Amino acid sequence: MAIFVxxxxxxxxxxxxxxxxxxxxxxxxxxxxPSLTGVGERAHLTSPQVCLTTHITDVVNTxxxxxxxxxxxxxxxxxGLVVTGALEYVADRVRHLVYLDAFVPGDGDRLxxxxxxxxxxxxGSDWLVEPQPRxxxxxxxxxxxxxxxxxxxxxxxxxxVRLPRPLEDYPxxxxxxxxxxxxxxxxxxxxxxxxxxxxASPAWRxxxxxxxxxxxxxxxxxLAGLLLELA
Numbered sequence: 001m002a003i004f005v006x007x008x009x010x011x012x013x014x015x016x017x018x019x020x021x022x023x024x025x026x027x028x029x030x031x032x033x034p035s036l037t038g039v040g041e042r043a044h045l046t047s048p049q050v051c052l053t054t055h056i057t058d059v060v061n062t063x064x065x066x067x068x069x070x071x072x073x074x075x076x077x078x079x080g081l082v083v084t085g086a087l088e089y090v091a092d093r094v095r096h097l098v099y100l101d102a103f104v105p106g107d108g109d110r111l112x113x114x115x116x117x118x119x120x121x122x123x124g125s126d127w128l129v130e131p132q133p134r135x136x137x138x139x140x141x142x143x144x145x146x147x148x149x150x151x152x153x154x155x156x157x158x159x160x161v162r163l164p165r166p167l168e169d170y171p172x173x174x175x176x177x178x179x180x181x182x183x184x185x186x187x188x189x190x191x192x193x194x195x196x197x198x199x200a201s202p203a204w205r206x207x208x209x210x211x212x213x214x215x216x217x218x219x220x221x222x223l224a225g226l227l228l229e230l231a
Contacts, residue, residue, distance in 0.1 A: 002231035003030045003068050007059055009077030009102075010156070011131035011149045013040015016076075019220030020227075027228055034062040036082070043150040048127040051155035052110075056085040063090045072231050074098040076216065078156070080194075081105050085161050087170065094172045096230060100223075101179040101213055104194040107163040111156075129154050135182075137211065137218045145217060168203040175230055176204060177223075181211040205230070 004024055006017045014033035021031045036055040038046035059082055063071065073094050075083035080102030087094070103111065128151040136142035167174060176198035184192055191213075198204035207226055211218040 001029055002228075003032070003071045004227065004231070005032045005034070005059065005063060005068065005071050005073045007034065007073070007075045007079035007082050008036065008040070009079050010129075010152050011039060012076075012145075013042070013148060013150075015040060015148060016145070016214075017216050020216050020224050023221055023224040024227065027224075029228075029231070030068075032062055032066065032068070034058050039150050039152050040148065046128075046151070046153060048153060048155065050153040052081060052085060052157075052159040052161065055082045055156060056089075059083065059086045060089045063093055069093045070095045072096045072098060072227065074100055074227070075102050076100040077102050077213065078111065081109075081111060081161050084163055084167070088162055088164055091170055091172070094170075096173045096175065097167070097170075098175045098177065098227070098230065099194060099198075100177045101191050101215060102176075102194070103190050104167070104176070104197065105161040105163070106166070108160045110158055110160040112154075112158045127154050128152065129157060134214050135212045136214055141217050145214070168201065173230075174198070174204045175207060177207045177209060177215070177226065179211055179213050179215050180208045181218075182213070 008016050014035040017033045024031045035042045036058050038050040071094055073083050080099045084105050130151050131149040176195055178195040198206040209215050209219050209222055215223050
């Protein structure tokens with residue numbers, strides 16, 4: 001039996017993994033999908049004080065309070081920063097680290113420092129970042145998800161990540177899963193750069209799913225099958 005901890009992206013929530021949880025449960029595995037403070041089902045807890053550290057603590061506390069060990073820890077999109085920051089506290093409990101079309105930051109990196117950060121930092125108020133548009137294969141799924149997307153505190157994007165040592169120095173296995181259903185931009189971008197890093201390194205595994213960025217909504221069974229293969 002594997003233990004999966006799946007961390008959602010910006011402006012989302014645990015509900016984004018609802019179609020992935022089911023086949024993993026059906027295969028006899030444990031699945032935890034912590035909701036990050038201030039977004040999704042926990043939007044009522046939003047405040048200017050919510051930051052990347054808050055979200056790292058959400059995930060770390062789930063792992064520690066549930067006493068999870070030997071886990072498959074996955075971060076989707078912005079969740080890549082969260083799972084990376086969590087390594088300072090729970091790296092010894094991670095068996096396999098998965099980045100799902102996600103940012104792969106180094107020590108001191110922050111989302112708002114680069115081109116991707118400038119793209120998301122369109123503030124809806126002094127401290128909130130409005131959701132960015134996302135493409136879904138199914139219009140009904142797009143409408144369902146749009147009704148649940150919430151603004152996110154800006155401090156989540158401006159706080160730097162702490163990573164005690166390079167990812168490749170940790171003993172766990174690393175995998176990058178790239179969404180390839182959209183054309184690669186001429187200048188690449190952070191997700192493509194991370195994919196290139198994984199493909200070029202013997203310290204990483206690399207997989208692709210031919211859909212857009214919202215993989216868990218567009219191809220949930222394919223993603224679940226890939227996670228079962230990796231686990």
